[in-house]
Structure formats: structure tokens, C-alpha cells
Amino acid sequence: MTSRIVVGYTATKTGRDAVAFAARLAVATGASLDLAIVLPVEGRSVITPPDAGYDSYLRDQASTWLAEAAAKLPASVSHEAHVTYAEPFSEGLIELADQIDASYIVVGAASGGLRGRHRVGSTTNELLHSSDVPVVLVPRGARKIDPAVGISRLTAAVGMRPGAQALLDEAAALSAAADAPLRLLSLVTVDLPASVDTGVIRVAEAAHAEEVLAAAQASLPEGVAADVIAARGDSIEKAVTHLDWEPGEVILVGSSRLAQPRRLFLGSTAAKMLNEVTVPVIVVPRTRGAVEGSAQ
Numbered sequence: 001m002t003s004r005i006v007v008g009y010t011a012t013k014t015g016r017d018a019v020a021f022a023a024r025l026a027v028a029t030g031a032s033l034d035l036a037i038v039l040p041v042e043g044r045s046v047i048t049p050p051d052a053g054y055d056s057y058l059r060d061q062a063s064t065w066l067a068e069a070a071a072k073l074p075a076s077v078s079h080e081a082h083v084t085y086a087e088p089f090s091e092g093l094i095e096l097a098d099q100i101d102a103s104y105i106v107v108g109a110a111s112g113g114l115r116g117r118h119r120v121g122s123t124t125n126e127l128l129h130s131s132d133v134p135v136v137l138v139p140r141g142a143r144k145i146d147p148a149v150g151i152s153r154l155t156a157a158v159g160m161r162p163g164a165q166a167l168l169d170e171a172a173a174l175s176a177a178a179d180a181p182l183r184l185l186s187l188v189t190v191d192l193p194a195s196v197d198t199g200v201i202r203v204a205e206a207a208h209a210e211e212v213l214a215a216a217q218a219s220l221p222e223g224v225a226a227d228v229i230a231a232r233g234d235s236i237e238k239a240v241t242h243l244d245w246e247p248g249e250v251i252l253v254g255s256s257r258l259a260q261p262r263r264l265f266l267g268s269t270a271a272k273m274l275n276e277v278t279v280p281v282i283v284v285p286r287t288r289g290a291v292e293g294s295a296q
């Protein structure tokens with residue numbers, strides 16, 4: 001399924017988190033990694049002196065950082081290093097992903113967040129608004145997870161809005177590639193206004209959740225099995241925290257229905273999940289399945 005994975009690298013803990021998880025994903029799926037550092041376009045940076053020698057030094061330093069990152073990869077993971085020029089950083093990753101037909105773009109959490117948590121910085125935000133390739137968001141501290149954990153389970157947050165099938169197809173394909181069990185999660189029973197009498201409404205919502213999960217199961221490719229679970233709680237945040245998450249788990253969410261075709265945008269439900277979960281999250285473009293199908 002997966003063939004090449006772009007990793008946005010910086011010589012920081014964030015970069016090491018991204019590489020560490022990408023390596024686990026590569027081992028599980030047989031993919032190769034493309035480690036990338038994106039430098040400011042030559043001659044346009046306001047923080048570097050207009051010196052060709054300095055540009056050469058910066059490129060050499062970036063190459064050294066990439067070599068150091070690559071040296072820590074498992075021997076079984078094939079990889080390439082890329083030093084590119086673009087502004088912003090996200091644009092360089094998207095261009096590279098398009099050039100090599102990458103399956104994913106992997107980035108770490110922005111600095112300043114809590115360990116084990118996600119924090120969306122400017123690069124991630126730009127990727128989520130511009131990428132036509134699934135973006136993998138890696139929480140802080142991922143580099144400290146034992147590589148042997150691998151990819152132990154996938155959880156796809158499903159609904160009945162446009163883009164659900166693309167998410168299910170991606171989840172099923174990744175499940176098969178990584179040989180990891182798949183769990184379908186419904187969040188439609190939560191986030192009711194505090195002023196609402198929830199008794200009858202919750203019964204109706206619970207029934208709707210079962211319909212959503214049954215429809216999702218029926219939409220999976222033939223031969224793909226999945227467990228189902230309906231999240232319950234007064235808010236999405238509470239429901240998510242009450243679920244069990246394995247150290248090697250990965251969550252898949254679809255991009256917002258408001259996103260432009262072939263572009264990502266993190267909807268409100270996914271954004272709320274991101275604030276609470278402590279495992280990597282893959283955001284899938286809502287038209288990904290249709291685009292890949294038309295290319296075959």
C-alpha cells in the first residue's frame with residue numbers, strides 16, 4: 001500500500017519525534033522514508049546574510065542533520081535525504097510529496113506543548129490547509145516509544161458526512177499494509193448543549209451511532225474486519241479521554257466537509273480530539289479515494 005513517506009525534519013525534539021514514528025510506520029508497512037529539511041529560498045531570507053558562502057554552509061549543515069537522523073533509523077528502513085528550498089516550510093514538503101507520489105507527510109508537534117500531546121503550529125496548520133496528501137501529526141515524546149511497539153491498532157473516527165468513504169478506504173488499506181487490527185469509532189452521541197434535556201435525545205443519538213457504525217462496516221472492502229465502538233460523554237473531549245488507547249495506536253480522521261476538494265482542513269470534531277489524544281493522528285483528504293481511483 002504505502003511506498004514513500006515524506007518526513008518534515010528539523011534538528012529538534014519535534015523532528016526526532018516525527019522520524020521515530022515514521023520509522024515505526026515504515027517498518028510496519030514496508031515503506032521507504034524521505035527525510036526532508038526545507039530551507040528559506042536563497043536570497044530571500046531576512047535573517048541570513050546575503051552571502052553565498054553562508055548559503056553553502058547552511059545546506060551542508062542541513063545535510064549533516066539529515067545524516068544524523070538517518071543514522072538512527074532501523075537498518076531495514078530504506079531512506080533518502082532531501083534539502084530543498086521553499087517558503088513556507090510546508091510548501092517544500094507538499095512539493096516533494098507530489099514529486100515522489102508520497103503516501104503520507106509526517107510532522108511533529110509544535111514546541112511548547114505537553115509531552116504526549118499534540119500542538120498545531122504554523123507548519124502543521126499550513127499543511128492541513130494545503131496538502132492533498134494525508135498528513136500524519138505526531139505528538140510530543142513519540143521518540144521515547146519503544147520501536148518494538150510498532151503499529152498495534154488503527155482507529156478510524158467515522159461519520160456519514162462527505163469524505164467518510166475516503167477515510168474508510170485509507171484505514172482499510174493501512175490496516176492491511178501494517179497487519180494491524182482496525183477499530184471504527186463513532187462520536188455522534190456526544191457534544192450536546194448543556195441546556196438540553198438529554199434523556200430522549202441520547203437514546204436517539206445512540207441508535208444513530210449504531211447506524212453509522214453499521215454503515216461504515218458495510219462500506220469496508222470485502223474481507224476487512226473491524227471492531228466498532230461508540231464514544232459516550234458530555235463532550236467530545238471527555239468521550240475521547242474515556243476510551244482506551246494503546247501505545248502503538250494510530251487514529252485516522254477525515255478532513256472537514258468544508259475543505260476544498262483534494263485539500264485538508266481539520267474540522268471541529270477532529271480538532272477537539274487532537275487536544276486530548278496522545279497517539280499519532282492521520283488526517284485524510286475527503287476526496288482521496290476518488291482521486292487515487294481516477295489515477296489508476
